[in-house]
Amino acid sequence: MPMSFLPEPDHVHGRAPTIGVLLVNLGTPDAPTPEATRRYLAQFLSDPRVIEIPKAAWWPILHGVILRTRPAKSAKKYASIWTRDGSPLLVWTKKQAALLQGLLGEQGHRVKVLPAMRYGNPSITSQLDALRAEGATRVLILPAYPQYSGATTASVVDDVARWSLAHRHLPEFRFVNRYHDDPRYIAALAESVRAHWKAEGRGELLLMSFHGMPARTLALGDPYHCECLKTGRLLAEALGLSEAQYKVSFQSRFGKARWLEPYTEPTLRELAGRGLKSVDLICPGFSADCIETLEEIDMEAREAFLHSGGQRFSYIPCLNDRPAHIRALAAIATQHLQGWPTTVVPDQAQAADLARQREAAITAGASR
Numbered sequence: 001m002p003m004s005f006l007p008e009p010d011h012v013h014g015r016a017p018t019i020g021v022l023l024v025n026l027g028t029p030d031a032p033t034p035e036a037t038r039r040y041l042a043q044f045l046s047d048p049r050v051i052e053i054p055k056a057a058w059w060p061i062l063h064g065v066i067l068r069t070r071p072a073k074s075a076k077k078y079a080s081i082w083t084r085d086g087s088p089l090l091v092w093t094k095k096q097a098a099l100l101q102g103l104l105g106e107q108g109h110r111v112k113v114l115p116a117m118r119y120g121n122p123s124i125t126s127q128l129d130a131l132r133a134e135g136a137t138r139v140l141i142l143p144a145y146p147q148y149s150g151a152t153t154a155s156v157v158d159d160v161a162r163w164s165l166a167h168r169h170l171p172e173f174r175f176v177n178r179y180h181d182d183p184r185y186i187a188a189l190a191e192s193v194r195a196h197w198k199a200e201g202r203g204e205l206l207l208m209s210f211h212g213m214p215a216r217t218l219a220l221g222d223p224y225h226c227e228c229l230k231t232g233r234l235l236a237e238a239l240g241l242s243e244a245q246y247k248v249s250f251q252s253r254f255g256k257a258r259w260l261e262p263y264t265e266p267t268l269r270e271l272a273g274r275g276l277k278s279v280d281l282i283c284p285g286f287s288a289d290c291i292e293t294l295e296e297i298d299m300e301a302r303e304a305f306l307h308s309g310g311q312r313f314s315y316i317p318c319l320n321d322r323p324a325h326i327r328a329l330a331a332i333a334t335q336h337l338q339g340w341p342t343t344v345v346p347d348q349a350q351a352a353d354l355a356r357q358r359e360a361a362i363t364a365g366a367s368r
């Protein structure tokens with residue numbers, strides 16, 4: 001614990017309390033350059049939730065090898081997907097936050113929704129500061145990870161806890177741990193697949209590729225693998241697919257250890273080798289397109305499939321800003337906001353008026 005806490009903002013009497021929602025995703029470099037990518041990877045890969053290797057063993061590898069070689073390679077990949085407005089992951093997360101605030105507002109919930117990144121910017125800390133400056137007394141943390149994992153969801157909780165360590169008057173926090181089997185999320189995925197099939201035609205198989213994790217995390221009790229499989233099964237059911245018509249795989253292996261299997265790219269090669277000509281690929285665990293989907297899947301995995309005998313590779317984009325996705329997020333947020341006074345609060349004069357009317361109605365009722 002620190003010896004003292006950061007100064008509190010001046011108390012404002014009678015200010016309507018603000019309710020904040022923080023939509024958090026993983027994070028991304030500030031620019032597609034080796035320097036910015038190095039800063040981002042250094043923060044990301046120093047997180048003990050992400051790399052579960054004792055610091056004494058990991059530090060020399062991270063600083064001596066990985067941060068000397070990977071930033072330049074990753075920066076090139078980032079450059080290949082960068083947009084005029086910046087990194088796709090950040091662009092989508094900002095858009096989702098704005099749309100979510102708009103939809104919740106239309107539904108009568110007055111909340112302030114801000115985007116945040118676990119690594120890089122805008123940081124969770126800076127956005128919690130911003131909410132605090134606006135007088136937020138309650139904050140719902142909504143990690144944009146449908147499937148819970150220690151590396152992602154729990155790491156967001158760690159960061160919120162770190163921010164809390166520096167403050168005296170804490171807002172009330174709530175956390176969404178998962179929504180991997182939420183019917184509205186599954187329906188949004190199914191709708192996106194059907195729309196894609198309608199526009200682009202339908203492949204022989206739907207491959208559902210999730211971000212991987214070290215295989216040992218499953219044995220250690222991480223529910224991630226199980227939740228990915230359940231999302232896959234529910235999506236297949238929603239689409240009426242038989243077991244032969246879909247498959248779940250795991251991508252983005254990092255390091256030399258075994259990760260969750262089957263691996264996406266070898267699976268695609270194998271399927272092509274066995275004569276599969278046409279595949280549709282969706283990444284249901286990513287709520288926004290990012291380097292892992294746009295580069296690793298839609299460029300690298302596509303090439304691997306087509307070079308192994310496949311003829312048609314059709315990538316189904318992430319849910320991004322699709323209306324059904326925003327509706328799902330709004331429904332999930334609303335469920336977790338229950339009991340908090342999000343509905344538009346009348347000002348004090350109006351409130352007094354309403355109270356008088358109510359009083360009069362009760363008196364009138366009693367005298368009848």
Ligand SMILES: C=CC1=C(C)c2cc3[nH]c(cc4nc(cc5[nH]c(cc1n2)c(C)c5CCC(=O)O)C(CCC(=O)O)=C4C)c(C)c3C=C
Pocket residue numbers: 026027028029049050051070074087089145149151152211212213214252254285286289290291292
């Ligand atoms: C969606 C869930 C994710 C899990 C689970 C996850 C675990 C995990 N990731 C790494 C290493 C890297 N991931 C990288 C990028 C990245 N990862 C996720 C999501 C999950 N990661 C996203 C959304 C992104 C995209 C970021 C972007 O800017 O677009 C990267 C960086 C890219 C690269 O250099 O390849 C690394 C590294 C580990 C080790 C891990 C589990 C322990």
Ligand SMILES: [Fe+2]
Pocket residue numbers: 211252
């Ligand atoms: Fe990752």
Ligand SMILES: [Fe+2]
Pocket residue numbers: 252291292296
């Ligand atoms: Fe990757």
